[in-house]
Amino acid sequence: MLGPFGSRQGSLLYLLAWLMFGAALAWLLAAATGVPLAAALLFVLPxxxxxxxxxxxxxxFLCRVHPLGRTAAWRLFASFVFAAFCMSALWTAAASGWNELLGGAGVVWNRSLGATIFGLGLILYGMCSVANYLVLAIGRARDLETRELQAMVAARDAELRLLRTQVDPHFLFNSLNSVSALTTIDPRAAREMTLQLAEFFRRTLGLEARGRITLGDELEMIGHYLAIEQVRFGERLAWQEDVEDAARACLLPPLILQPLVENAIKHGVARRLEGGSVRLSAACAGTLLRIRVENERGDDQPAGASGGHGLANVRERLLHAYAHEASVQSSEEEGMFRVELLLPLETREN
Incomplete structure (x- = not known):
């Protein structure tokens, strides 16, 4: 139903308010005319x-048909005055007929009582109109706020999807270059790398629909990526992993660490003649999840390098996913390039 009966709770509160008003009016009628309170209640409450x-x-419905600001003042005034007079006249006639049905149990009907009921009807109709305008205004403001929030969420999700889709082409471009280089040097390794690449992308299908995955699942994806790069670098690539068991159950955006590992290999291992190592560590620190990716700086990597597009992509994704509750810090110390992520500690239980 519409209007004052839009919900069950609202209907009950609305009728309760009118019952309280009727009880007060019956008490005033009994006090003014000397009619027994029971007779006044029987007359007034219905x-x-x-x-x-x-x-x-x-x-x-009049408020809906004549919205404020879009209806001429004279038309608005005329419509509500006419409706108020009609409703008050019908209410007065109903009161007279109800009193006749009650017979001796009712109140003494006279012209003064009829005029009072008619005037009270006009006032009450005006109060109902004002209340309905307020309710409609509040509802419109709430709908507008809801639409704005939905638009903000939709825009944020669209930007997150855009940032997320930047990962795959970048990684695919580097991998295809590696496959192309291996086809003339080691066709068997190129074939193995192609199979690993297909398996990696097969496992990434559907991750877009999952807002969060566990760190354990993310590490499994990184393992498939490392298998691809291991074909290319062989013993030149050393991987070290130090992850607490409790941290593996923590949630984070999918493929948020893969660009960092890719950067560590591209700017570190690939630029060192003797190769190098990449170390990933993760631990729970109070209400935060601390993740660190480290690698030796490449021979020709300039000091203070920021990590390129991959690190910028990670920063943007975390900003949209957690606002200012997450942070990304990069630093360089004794030839080691380090990226540290601090994320809110979330699990499927909390």
């Missing part, structure tokens, strides 16, 4: 409920 329902619906 009339109060009847007028509450009729005036509530009538004023609600």
């Amino acid at each position: 009339l109060a409920l009847l007028y509450g329902v009729a005036a509530g619906f009538s004023s609600y």
Whole structure:
């Protein structure tokens, strides 16, 4: 139903308010005329409920038909005055008929009582109209706020998807270059790398629909990526992993670490004649998940390098996923390039 009966709870509160008003009016009627309170309640309460329902619906639909600011003032005034007079006249006639049905149990009907009921009906109709305008204004403001929030969420999700889709082409471009280089040097290794690449992308299918995955799942994906790079670098690539068991169950955006590992290999291992190592560590620190990716700086890598597009992509994704609750810090110390992530500690339980 519409209007004052938009919900069950609202309907009960609305009718309760009219019952309280009817009880107060009956007490005043009994005090003013000397009619027993029981007779006054029997006369007033049904009339109060009847007028509450009729005036509530009538004023609600008038408010919907004549919105403020889009209806001429004279038309608005004329419509509500006419409706108020009609509703008050019908309420007065209903009160007279109800009193006749009650017979001796009712109140003494006279012109003064009829005029009082008519005037009260006008005032109550005006109050119902004002209340309905307020309710409609609040509802419109709430709908506008909801639409704005939905638009913000949709925009953020679209930007996250855009940032997420930047990972795969970048990684695919580097991998295909590696396959191309291996086809003339080691065709068997090129074939193995192609199979590993297909397996990697097969496992990434569907990750877009998952807002969060566990660190354990992320490390499994990194393992497939490392298998691809291991074909290319062989013993030149050394991988070290130090992850707490509790940290493996923590949640994070999918493929958020793969660009960091890729950067560590591209700017570190690949640029060292003797190769190098990549170390990933993760631990829970209070309400935060601390993840660190380290690698030896490449021979021709300039000091203070920021990590390129991969690190910038990770920063943007974390900013949109966690706002300012997450941080990314990069540093260089004694020839080691280090990237440290601090994320809110989330698990499937919390």
